[in-house]
Amino acid sequence: MAQPRIRILIGDIVALGPGKARLLEAIGETGSITGAAQAMDMSYRRAWLLVAAMNNDFIAPLVERTAGGRGGGGSGLTDLGREALTRYRRIEAVAARAAADEMADFQALLKADDMPSR
Amino acid sequence: MAQPRIRILIGDIVALGPGKARLLEAIGETGSITGAAQAMDMSYRRAWLLVAAMNNDFIAPLVERTAGGRGGGGSGLTDLGREALTRYRRIEAVAARAAADEMADFQALLKADDMPSR
Numbered sequence: 001m002a003q004p005r006i007r008i009l010i011g012d013i014v015a016l017g018p019g020k021a022r023l024l025e026a027i028g029e030t031g032s033i034t035g036a037a038q039a040m041d042m043s044y045r046r047a048w049l050l051v052a053a054m055n056n057d058f059i060a061p062l063v064e065r066t067a068g069g070r071g072g073g074g075s076g077l078t079d080l081g082r083e084a085l086t087r088y089r090r091i092e093a094v095a096a097r098a099a100a101d102e103m104a105d106f107q108a109l110l111k112a113d114d115m116p117s118r
Numbered sequence: 119m120a121q122p123r124i125r126i127l128i129g130d131i132v133a134l135g136p137g138k139a140r141l142l143e144a145i146g147e148t149g150s151i152t153g154a155a156q157a158m159d160m161s162y163r164r165a166w167l168l169v170a171a172m173n174n175d176f177i178a179p180l181v182e183r184t185a186g187g188r189g190g191g192g193s194g195l196t197d198l199g200r201e202a203l204t205r206y207r208r209i210e211a212v213a214a215r216a217a218a219d220e221m222a223d224f225q226a227l228l229k230a231d232d233m234p235s236r
Contacts, residue, residue, distance in 0.1 A: 006213070007125040008224065015228060018127070058227055084227050091220045098216030099126075102209045109176050109202050110133055 006092045015057050016088050023050055024077060024085045027063055032074035051075075058084060126210050133175050134206050141168055142195060142203045145181055150192035169193075176202060 007017035014020065026036035037047035055061040062081030066073050077085070096103075125136045132138065144154035155165035173179040180199030184191050195203070214221075 006217075007127065008221070057229060059229055080227065084224070087220065087224045087227070091217045091224060094220055095126075095213035095217045099209045099212045102205065102212055106134075106202070106205045106209060109198065109205070111175060111177055 006088075006095050008088065008091065013057075016054070016084060020050055020054060021085060021088050023047060024054075024062060024081055027051075027075055028077045028082070028085075030074075031066070031076060033063070035074070126206070126213060134172070134202060138168055138172060139203060139206050141165060142172075142180060142199055145169075145193055146195045146200070146203075148192075149184070149194060151181070153192070 007014050022040060023036055023042075026039045027033060030036050030039055033047050033051060034044055036042075037044045040047070051063045055063060058080060060080050061078055062084055063075050064078050064081075066076045127135045140158060141154055141160075144157045145151060148154050148157055151165050151169060152162055154160075155162045158165070169181045173181060176198060178198050179196055180202055181193050182196050182199075184194045
């Protein structure tokens with residue numbers, strides 16, 4: 001069943017939404033922007049731009065370069081990056097729980113038998 | 119300062135989100151897809167594609183052609199279109215209310231002094 005997902009917008013721009021949140025998680029898991037981009041089937045350029053935007057929109061960077069071994073450094077989440085991600089997931093969970101009954105009603109209006117169209 | 123806002127996406131491909139909801143409202147207000155597209159500063163083609171997607175994703179169309187006068191017909195919301203829109207707005211309101219405290223905490227992590235970057 002379709003779950004509601006949350007975007008947090010500042011003005012009309014998405015400060016943190018599903019895509020950026022997944023990107024932060026993937027950077028934490030893979031230890032690099034390159035690895036995260038590959039894991040998400042996203043271009044390195046797009047991943048880098050999303051990281052740059054997040055690093056600019058928050059009070060301090062969410063992603064930082066890490067000192068590397070032989071292969072050079074990677075990237076990881078800062079404490080603020082982990083906090084922003086945790087809080088975002090919490091907002092999603094709280095909102096989804098609160099709206100669960102309404103979502104079930106809404107779901108009944110959607111076709112069940114095929115994928116949404118583009 | 120810009121307040122962060124919550125927007126709800128339903129489905130992985132967005133069955134209904136802020137843009138589609140505004141488009142439905144604009145069709146209801148202007149009585150045509152052309153008028154709605156103009157009001158939203160959106161191309162007719164894009165508006166038409168969004169309507170076609172919604173009409174396909176729900177159990178019945180949300181938008182239908184209306185019999186017109188001399189100038190030909192326009193478009194309006196079906197009963198299902200009005201119901202989907204009402205339910206969507208209700209989900210948004212319930213989610214935003216439930217997550218208000220969490221959103222205030224999250225806001226403290228965002229820069230207050232300038233516009234978000236792209």
